[in-house]
Amino acid sequence: MDEVKIIEIKKSIFADNGQDADALRAELKRKGVYLLNLMSSPGSGKTTTLIQVINRIKDRIRVAVMEADIDSDVDAVKIREATGIDSIQLHTGGMCHLDAEMTRQGLDNLPDGKYDLVVLENVGNLVCPAEFDTGAVRNAMILSVPEGDDKPLKYPLMFSVCDVVVVNKIDVLPYFDFNLEKCAEYVRMRNPKALLIPICAKTGEGVDALADWLLAEVKSWKENK
Amino acid sequence: MDEVKIIEIKKSIFADNGQDADALRAELKRKGVYLLNLMSSPGSGKTTTLIQVINRIKDRIRVAVMEADIDSDVDAVKIREATGIDSIQLHTGGMCHLDAEMTRQGLDNLPDGKYDLVVLENVGNLVCPAEFDTGAVRNAMILSVPEGDDKPLKYPLMFSVCDVVVVNKIDVLPYFDFNLEKCAEYVRMRNPKALLIPICAKTGEGVDALADWLLAEVKSWKENK
Numbered sequence: 427m428d429e430v431k432i433i434e435i436k437k438s439i440f441a442d443n444g445q446d447a448d449a450l451r452a453e454l455k456r457k458g459v460y461l462l463n464l465m466s467s468p469g470s471g472k473t474t475t476l477i478q479v480i481n482r483i484k485d486r487i488r489v490a491v492m493e494a495d496i497d498s499d500v501d502a503v504k505i506r507e508a509t510g511i512d513s514i515q516l517h518t519g520g521m522c523h524l525d526a527e528m529t530r531q532g533l534d535n536l537p538d539g540k541y542d543l544v545v546l547e548n549v550g551n552l553v554c555p556a557e558f559d560t561g562a563v564r565n566a567m568i569l570s571v572p573e574g575d576d577k578p579l580k581y582p583l584m585f586s587v588c589d590v591v592v593v594n595k596i597d598v599l600p601y602f603d604f605n606l607e608k609c610a611e612y613v614r615m616r617n618p619k620a621l622l623i624p625i626c627a628k629t630g631e632g633v634d635a636l637a638d639w640l641l642a643e644v645k646s647w648k649e650n651k
Numbered sequence: 652m653d654e655v656k657i658i659e660i661k662k663s664i665f666a667d668n669g670q671d672a673d674a675l676r677a678e679l680k681r682k683g684v685y686l687l688n689l690m691s692s693p694g695s696g697k698t699t700t701l702i703q704v705i706n707r708i709k710d711r712i713r714v715a716v717m718e719a720d721i722d723s724d725v726d727a728v729k730i731r732e733a734t735g736i737d738s739i740q741l742h743t744g745g746m747c748h749l750d751a752e753m754t755r756q757g758l759d760n761l762p763d764g765k766y767d768l769v770v771l772e773n774v775g776n777l778v779c780p781a782e783f784d785t786g787a788v789r790n791a792m793i794l795s796v797p798e799g800d801d802k803p804l805k806y807p808l809m810f811s812v813c814d815v816v817v818v819n820k821i822d823v824l825p826y827f828d829f830n831l832e833k834c835a836e837y838v839r840m841r842n843p844k845a846l847l848i849p850i851c852a853k854t855g856e857g858v859d860a861l862a863d864w865l866l867a868e869v870k871s872w873k874e875n876k
Contacts, residue, residue, distance in 0.1 A: 468692045468777045468806060469798025496778065498804045520808065522747065522778035550805070552693045553721065553747035553776050572797035572820065573694025579723045580775070581693060583745065595797065598826050 430502040431514045433535050435494075438527035443558055447526035450533075450561030460543045460644040461529075463562035465584065468550035470570040471594040473501045474627040475636075476545060477508040482637040484511055487542040487644055492516055492532040494524050494549050501547065512536070523554035526561040543644050552577070556584040563647055566590040571604045578612035585616035590623060592636060597626040655727040656739045658760050660719075663752035668783055672751035675758075675786030685768045685869040686754075688787035690809065693775035695795035696819040698726045699852040700861075701770060702733040707862040709736055712767040712869055717741055717757040719749050719774050726772065737761070748779035751786040768869050777802070781809040788872055791815040796829045803837035810841035815848060817861060822851040 438446075454461055466472050473493075480489055491513040493501040502515035516532045518524065524532075529546060536544060546562060548555045567588040569577055572595060578585040585591065591613050593606065610622050621639065625632035663671075679686055691697050698718075705714055716738040718726040727740035741757045743749065749757075754771060761769060771787060773780045792813040794802055797820060803810040810816065816838050818831065835847050846864065850857035 467694060467775075467798075468802055469795075495805055497807050500801060500804060520778075520782070522776075549778065550692075551747075551776055551778050553745075553774065554779065557745070570694075570797060572795060572823070573692075576725060577693055579725060580720055582722050598797070598823065601823050601826065 447559035447561040466568035525558040529560040552581040575609035672784035672786040691793035750783040754785040777806040796820040800834035
């Protein structure tokens with residue numbers, strides 16, 4: 427198998443990220459590509475969750491992944507080995523987030539017309555990525571049980587901008603003081619419309635719901651062109 | 652008990668953070684105050700670890716805590732209730748890190764001559780806080796077992812700037828794929844001199860070693876004025 431492609435992302439030179447994000451979204455709409463921006467803390471299980479979801483949907487839609495990281499290509503390799511789909515690695519060179527222009531630099535390295543869904547796995551960080559619209563159709567985030575149910579109180583913006591909050595590692599609920607109902611309440615405080623999906627990426631529990639949501643999203647995005 | 656003091660931190664106007672950090676460190680040296688900068692991902696257990704450490708050292712040295720958070724005063728209240736020591740809350744207003752001038756704004760709210768040790772609990776983030784010298788004598792970080800042993804590969808700068816890496820939540824090692832030796836090896840790749848201290852803040856296991864290190868550090872800082 428070929429080496430994973432590594433793209434060194436350059437700092438954006440455009441001033442208006444909001445405008446750039448809207449333009450990218452409109453372009454993706456024309457092309458029929460659904461872009462999902464997946465965010466979380468370091469180590470919450472983004473890559474493992476993606477592998478589980480992709481293996482449930484890859485026979486029905488065409489998927490590619492862009493793995494953003496400050497360094498290393500561990501995740502892009504892992505995704506490709508575990509799912510067989512195309513994945514590229516974006517190096518941010520120390521930058522703590524991706525904006526729309528940086529996301530576009532990544533998308534430019536994926537052939538046109540080949541994918542229905544592109545997932546951007548953002549840099550592991552609950553602060554900065556929330557501040558930048560990447561041009562994605564939806565923002566999703568993962569909160570893992572060991573991080574604690576109080577995170578929506580401490581990282582308000584991240585929870586406000588996410589359409590879906592995936593609560594991962596529910597298999598270890600017995601070993602942590604994490605109250606799923608309290609968490610749901612805190613999430614609603616930040617974003618009453620957010621969808622909460624509890625899963626265990628390691629065992630696959632609950633992942634069907636996430637995969638079904640994503641399939642329905644992509645279908646609707648492509649049909650209402 | 653009084654309300655916890657909340658300080659709204661303003662953006663720094665100084666251009667040279669390195670210079671400002673050195674000046675702050677020199678000033679703290681003159682005053683005999685040891686400043687520890689504690690960093691980690693969201694939810695790795697900074698506050699719980701601090702409570703355990705403080706309760707072991709508060710009868711021997713005078714300690715205060717500055718809790719930096721984007722929002723909420725949950726942590727400052729928790730620290731004070733669990734240890735009885737002075738703690739103040741710094742609100743960063745969305746900013747993802749603290750630099751030396753912002754740290755100084757916090758220190759200005761603690762009375763002179765009253766403390767031997769001030770701990771700055773930085774914003775939960777493995778990226779941005781690593782880029783800014785706060786003026787602290789030492790940087791310490793917490794990596795919790797559920798985050799995974801590969802974090803030094805993905806967040807190189809954070810691990811390079813830390814003198815101590817505390818590995819927290821070792822009680823759940825049986826439930827996660829976390830190899831302590833592999834982790835130590837990755838940490839050494841980034842910083843051969845880093846001290847690795849495995850603990851469980853929940854049960855107190857291993858915390859004595861961390862408390863002893865900190866006591867020795869503060870003693871040496873104050874004696875070599």
